[in-house]
Amino acid sequence: MTRGTTNPNRLRRMDRWITAAHGAELRRAAHPVAIDLGYGAAPWTAVELLRRLRTAAPRTRVVGVEIDPARVVAARPYEREGLRFRHGGFEVPVEGRPTLIRAANVLRQYDEDEVAEVWERLRARLAPATGASRGGLLVEGTCDEIGRRHVWVALGPEGPRTVTFATRLGSLERPSDLAERLPKALIHRNVPGEAVHTFLRDFDRAWAAAAPYASYGARQRWIRTVHTLAADWPVRDGVSRWRQGEVTVAWEALAPRC
Template sequence: MVVGAATEGTGAGGGSRPRPGARPTGTVTRGTTHRNRLRRMDRWIVAEHGAALRRSPRPPLAVDLGYGAAPWTAVELAGRLRVVRPDVRLLGLEIDPARVAAATPFAGEGLSFGRGGFEVPLGGFGAPGGRPLLIRAANVLRQYPEEEVPTAWRLMCGRLAPDGLLVEGTCDEIGRRHAWVALGPEGPRTLTLAARLADLDTPGDLAERLPKALIHRNVPGEPVHAWLRDLDRAWAAAAPFGALGARQRWLRTVRSVAADWPVRGGHARHRQGEVTVDWSAVAPR
């Protein structure tokens, strides 16, 4: 990836603007995709960002960046966002022209596809003007070198609306285990782990799904390693609650770590097999 090759402007919130005719910023990823793979991430987005979508004075724009070889996840995101905002417009972006061509037959009212990368071009795809209220980039940066993550974040955050949200992370092939970072125009805010609890042996198993910014930081001395260690310890201590089911054990685990870590979200989110912590508590040193 030639960082910044397709943009003008600098900084998160700085209004990076793609030059006309410039090639997309990024490289083609493997493109693996399955139906419902991102349902846990989408469920969190709807719950946490639904209020911002509802209060938008104009039809909000959402971007699915790097939807892959098939458009299923973009189509599903559009449907899930419409539960809270029926007039939402969703733009699916891919670098590979062949993927854009394959997705185009699925376009329709409020759903369009185009070619683009981290610079997030917005014109000419049947999408409204203005900045996106949401950008989702799932299983994209995991395939890049770690040192390229800050620039990619900066480019995408620089395209967000003032109250917009970037959700960037990874999951396994069928969506049982997720980890994602939520970022505003100013930069990263939180890290969320989410899992199908019935398949979870320990919270530490989610380490293999950490976003690229953290995947190589799960070593002693790094905050994210301490976070996963404390989750595992609390999970072990909550073993007696396993007799009541994996969910009760998870709820006890989250309640325990919340005494020492800045855990976000309420009981309803934790019941879904999620735990969210402030980015400042797990950011790389």
């Protein structure tokens, strides 16, 4: 069981990215179901997920899943059309295959060598890929208590796809400040010789080189920084996402070395 720490709007950056990156898949699904796995002591994140996803896919249903039965009982008064709460864990106790599983701040308390097994269990529950679809999406990551800094991994049925770094730009001194929010699969790999350490080093250097753009605001400095970073790293998104204080990189570029 997690500590259950939660605040309204804590996962807004993750939700915003999911809506943009996975909204089309949710719209294509015949019965789109999204899971808020480990929503915590209060149901705010599940309530917000439903509202945000429905801006992109109005037929989406959300199921909040918690391992603590008392938290499920406390959340039941917030059920409404399209929103339900269930007791359970990594088995994801819903019928069918979800189109989305969001697991935020769940794996921080696990050991690094347990992450791959959890990912595999959750990926096995996702909607499979078909000729017209890449399948469901698992988004697993970590953020601070009020959602200013967030890093997550996106995984499909086939495995990890991308890593996204997202921040409130006004709170950022340097990009490597995000290292403390790396998900469990990466946080212990932020050491010399590992790809994520090299990436964050290059990110800081590009940020320093873009210092003259700070006179135009933190957003313009960030955009220039990511432009520089994209020359050497497989950045998967574009300026429309960078403006949000995000950057998404191919998983293979940051994956831990065995």
